[in-house]
Amino acid sequence: MAADYRGHRNVPARSAAEGGAAGSGRGTGAVRPGGTGAVRPGRSATAWQAGGVIVGIGVDLVDVARLDRALRRTPALAARLFTEGERAAPPASLAACFAAKEAVAKALGGPPGLRWADVEIVHDQAGRPGLTVRGTVADAARRLGVHRWHVSLTHDGGVSVAFVVAEA
Numbered sequence: 001m002a003a004d005y006r007g008h009r010n011v012p013a014r015s016a017a018e019g020g021a022a023g024s025g026r027g028t029g030a031v032r033p034g035g036t037g038a039v040r041p042g043r044s045a046t047a048w049q050a051g052g053v054i055v056g057i058g059v060d061l062v063d064v065a066r067l068d069r070a071l072r073r074t075p076a077l078a079a080r081l082f083t084e085g086e087r088a089a090p091p092a093s094l095a096a097c098f099a100a101k102e103a104v105a106k107a108l109g110g111p112p113g114l115r116w117a118d119v120e121i122v123h124d125q126a127g128r129p130g131l132t133v134r135g136t137v138a139d140a141a142r143r144l145g146v147h148r149w150h151v152s153l154t155h156d157g158g159v160s161v162a163f164v165v166a167e168a
Contacts (some may be wrong), residue, residue: 004150005125010043025141051167052147052148052167052168053167053168054165054166054167054168055107055108055144055145055146055166055167055168056106056107056108056109056144056146056165056166057106057107057163057164057165057166058103058105058106058107058108058162058163058164058166059106059161059162059163059164060098060099060100060102060103060104060106060161060162061099061101061159061160061161062089062095062096062098062099062102062159062160062161063095063158063159064092064095064155064158064159064160065091065158067091067094067095067098068091068094068095071091071094079117080114080116080117081101081116082094082097082098082117083097083117083119083120085120085122086120086121087105092155092160093155093160095153095155095159095160096121096153096155096160096161096162097121097153097154098116098160099161100119100121100129100131100153100164101116101121101160102152102160102162103151103162103163103164104119104133104137104149104164104166106164107164107165107166108137108140108141108144108146108166109144111140112164113136114136114137114140115135115136115137116135118133118134118135118138119131119132119133119137119138120132120133120134121151121153129150129151129152129153130149130151131149131164133149141166144166145168146164146166146167146168147167147168148168149164149165149166149167150164150165150167151163151164151165152164
């Protein structure tokens with residue numbers, strides 16, 4: 001059974017009312033990590049509170065034309081690298097998918113035995129990318145306590161880039 005982890009392009013900052021401190025905390029009454037705790041008169045202090053713990057971060061860059069040539073030269077490669085749902089994507093999107101798979105492996109510390117097709121790049125109704133992991137990747141994530149993924153994808157100038165954060 002596949003686990004579905006939806007990420008966001010950007011993690012929204014939490015307001016002071018939600019237990020977070022955006023930016024420097026000025027004007028929010030929030031206390032910054034490592035700060036003195038001093039609060040302006042008339043303002044109440046809100047304790048800073050972290051969200052999840054970052055287990056790993058991965059980033060990868062893929063040359064779109066190079067991946068496209070490799071897929072044309074070796075048709076069986078697409079089945080090894082991409083899920084059936086990913087294969088119909090245009091070359092730049094396939095490169096972004098592959099970059100995300102590499103970034104996931106890096107975020108997990110590069111454990112041996114990961115299968116590329118055990119990571120699928122999915123998109124919600126608004127087009128935001130997310131990850132679905134199963135099999136070898138889900139097992140590695142579970143061992144590290146990963147419960148949430150954040151993914152950002154982009155492509156321009158003939159390259160695709162993916163940034164992945166694994167969170168416990």
